[in-house]
Amino acid sequence: MRSDAVRSIIRAYDDPLVRAYCWGRFGILRQRFLDEIGQYLPEAGPVLDIGCGFGLFSLYYAATAPRRLLHGLDVDRRRIALARRAAGRLGLENVMYEQRDARDFKGDGEFLAAYMLDIVHHIPPESVPPLLRQLSRCLPPGGLLLIKDVDTRPAWKRWFTWALDKAMAPATPVRYWSAEELSAALDDAGFGVRRHVMVDLLPYPHILYVCTRRAST
Ligand SMILES: C[S@@+](CC[C@H](N)C(=O)[O-])C[C@H]1O[C@@H](n2cnc3c(N)ncnc32)[C@H](O)[C@@H]1O
Known part of the structure; x- marks a missing residue:
């Protein structure tokens, strides 16, 4: 059912390159990953997807829980249009998309949960702590x-990930955060943090926070 x-x-998606990307992306974050992340999302209510890309995860989490209201934002206009x-085409009315730079997100709106999948390393490092504060x-x-x-x-594993990031988008700078550094930034922004490694067949050093x-105190 879920693989359906x-x-x-x-x-x-009608663009064959986007379809190929989606196969690759769902291939990396397989059903187990979708479930592992999805188990934390509320079954109903508003959920924010920062850096939603082509929307495949927001579409998935909207399709699998019709009472969830997904709000995806991404800086890339074409991805948002797709x-x-x-x-x-899927007839989903519980998902909406907005073209917007995450760095301009001012904490507007009320959400029950939010997620960012492989976004932090694409955002300039000085903009990450302010974004985390706005999310809180x-x-x-x-x-x-x-x-x-x-x-x-x-x-x-970091070099493997870097090589693939550069192959996908050679001109886009990436900056990886160590688990300790990102946990400290999350703590400063007002979050209690648990993290665990997500083991993959490919040597990605995935971490779920x-x-x-x-x-508030
Ligand atoms: C590796 S893709 C991940 C997309 C999606 N989260 C997924 O898991 O398939 C990174 C995405 O981050 C978006 N992005 C990068 N910088 C951004 C920013 N400052 N604001 C919003 N989106 C950004 C890119 O346009 C791209 O769609």
Whole structure:
């Protein structure tokens, strides 16, 4: 059933290169990863996807829980247009997309949860702490922020990830955060943090950060 959802989402894009990307992306973050991240999302209510890309994960989490309201934002206009078109083709009315730079996000809106999948290393490092603080503003106490990113260790896995990032987008700078450094930034932004390694067949040093917005003091 859920792999049917994945297949219909991929079929909803008409560009063959985007379809190939989606196969690759769902191949890396397989069903187990989708479930591992999805288990933390509320079954109903607004959820924010920062750096949603073509929208494949927001489409998936919207398709698998019709009472969730997914709001995806990405700086790339074309990706947002493709995400909107795919949502239309799938007949999903519980997902919306906005072309916007995450660095301009001012914590506006109220969400029960938010996630960023492989985004932090694409954002200039000085902009990450302010973004995390804005995210804490749009979540209620106890609200969850999920971050999937890559660790800096072991070094050979970081180099593998770097080579693939550069192959995909040679001109885009990337800056990986160590798990300790990102956890400290999340703590400063008002989140309690648990993290765990997500083991993959490919040597990506994936880490999932499960962050709970602390009550203001
Ligand atoms: C590796 S892709 C991940 C896309 C999606 N989260 C996924 O998992 O398939 C990184 C995405 O981050 C977006 N991005 C990079 N910098 C951004 C920024 N400053 N604001 C919003 N989106 C950004 C890119 O346009 C791209 O779609």
